[in-house]
Amino acid sequence: QKEVEQNSGPLSVPEGAIASLNCTYSDRGSQSFFWYRQYSGKSPELIMFIYSNGDKEDGRFTAQLNKASQYVSLLIRDSQPSDSATYLCAGNGSGNTGKLIFGQGTTLQVKP
């Protein structure tokens, strides 16, 4: 079974801190990885994607990919209460199927 694993949390951080969300994957053929944010009762919203090893920064968000260790992470700097949501990690798996394999999501709580 090709999987993407995330700790369900909740991960609780104080406002202004760095939140670190982690994800591991089992399919070595995966090339593309995505982070989605999902507020309670809403649909997932794409916030970042990463294809290459290393870091990719976009504002307060940094995605990190390490293909040798098969992990992906999302760092949120200067966390705000509005960042409180569930974060879904997804990988494209191997075989160019067009499908994504989603993790179960990590719930982040940012406390004022």
Next chain:
Amino acid sequence: DVKVTQSSRYLVKRTGEKVFLECVQDMDHENMFWYRQDPGLGLRLIYFSYDVKMKEKGDIPEGYSVSREKKERFSLILESASTNQTSMYLCASSLSAAGGGDEQFFGPGTRLTVL
């Protein structure tokens, strides 16, 4: 911006009814997907379509069928609704795996309750 719309935000149906959920995307995407999302079970793929009239079963296709007569529209059909199909249904679209566009864009979701 990609826009994916779904026909209803909330729907209440009775057991045994035939239910149609419609999804439309406006970005000429090749791929369209139907998921359901339940607490503790994450996103589960029901069906996906990679071209007009082409479809492939996902992880949980039982009790569902789909239709894609036009590129922009993908319908999910519950042939005979049952209470265990009460869920949040999410439609998504993506450009094309061949084109490198794997990122999926989601509609707002339909919360279906079957009584």
